[in-house]
Amino acid sequence: MRKTICIVLSSVFAFALVAVSGCSTAETRTAKIKVPTAQCMMCANKIDTTLKNVDGVKEVNVDMDTRVVNVTYDAKRTDTAAMEQAIARVGYQANQVPADSTAYASLPDCCKVPPSQ
Numbered sequence: 001m002r003k004t005i006c007i008v009l010s011s012v013f014a015f016a017l018v019a020v021s022g023c024s025t026a027e028t029r030t031a032k033i034k035v036p037t038a039q040c041m042m043c044a045n046k047i048d049t050t051l052k053n054v055d056g057v058k059e060v061n062v063d064m065d066t067r068v069v070n071v072t073y074d075a076k077r078t079d080t081a082a083m084e085q086a087i088a089r090v091g092y093q094a095n096q097v098p099a100d101s102t103a104y105a106s107l108p109d110c111c112k113v114p115p116s117q
């Protein structure tokens, strides 16, 4: 009987530990953000730097072949919407969020969408 109580108590304790540590650890997630107006490596670098400055973002990988940004982030500190806004603020469309027009206008010509597209 004593042994049973001991096992029950220790498993409750283990549960509590998991619950407590679960609260303080990061909730790592990944997101794919489309940046269809990005043109060159300068764009990629700018988007990379911008996202790395967003609190909670851990890893950024801009794939210029597909124009998709793969982001690893802590879901407790940021979300996709915040990252989209950050990209839009520096002049690039992010998923459905349009680029800030002033920021877009100040991009170098090589970073703007060619008229033919």
Ligand SMILES: [Cu+2]
Pocket (backbone or CB within 6 Å): 038, 039, 040, 041, 042, 043, 044, 110, 111, 112
């Ligand atoms: Cu560019």
